[in-house]
Amino acid sequence: MIDEEPVTTADLVGARLTRVTAARRHRQSATAPGLSHLRLDLEGLGPVLFRTPGSGLSFQADATGATDESAASGTTADPTDLPLTRFLGQPIRSVGAVEYRDGRTAFTAGLALGFEGGRVRLLGLDGALLVVGPEEHLGGVEARLHEDTTLARVVWTCSSSPSQWSAWTTGGRYLYFRYRHGEGSVEHFPGGPDPDTWDEEGSGLLARWHDGSRRGEIDLADFLVLAGLRLAPNSEVLDGR
Structure with missing residues (x-):
């Protein structure tokens, strides 16, 4: 406590x-x-x-x-x-x-x-x-x-174990998506996708859940539903693997 x-x-x-x-x-x-x-x-x-x-x-x-x-x-x-x-x-x-x-x-x-x-x-x-x-x-x-929950750009960086993406909201926030062993998470890092900046003030966990499975991969559409996020109508979704 x-x-x-x-x-x-x-x-x-x-x-x-x-x-x-x-x-x-x-x-x-x-x-x-x-x-x-x-x-x-x-x-x-x-x-x-x-x-x-x-x-x-x-x-x-x-x-x-x-x-x-x-x-x-x-x-x-x-x-x-x-x-x-x-x-x-x-x-x-x-x-x-x-x-x-x-x-x-x-x-x-x-x-x-x-x-x-x-x-x-x-x-x-x-x-x-x-x-x-x-x-x-x-x-x-x-x-x-x-609420800054609409995504302007998403880059797929790993397809399985874990599935992960880098994403930017329409408000300019950088988000890191990760899914492994049935657990999904969304984190915000003000410094962007460079891991060396991820300890900066303002970084933090925004979402986490477990779907009861042990899977290591998930479709982006399913991930966004579980995370409470959505793509903007003109969003850019790229494969950066």
């Missing part, structure tokens, strides 16, 4: 969700459950507390296991109406940033957590923590929310 060490997005990847505790606000959003606090109990990591400072999302290890209920109308364990609850018992497959952009205003609004069968967005907007499920839409706000 993490005590005083900070929690990073890479720490969340692969952690199994065992409990959800929600502290609700008095004033609710019309489009998504509005919370003052959210605590996720994660196997191997311990409880992690999520809240919003106003705009954006903050999260940290919750060593006490308690939430501040002063701004909430009630605290509920594993609420059936919260989208996260449907993924209890599953590991978090991927974690990605959700950016808010509106003219000159831009900030990281929250995180998208990917699970088998769907994903949930945790967003800090206007002082409320919103939990947005796979089928939910935030109306006019939706056009101002962006």
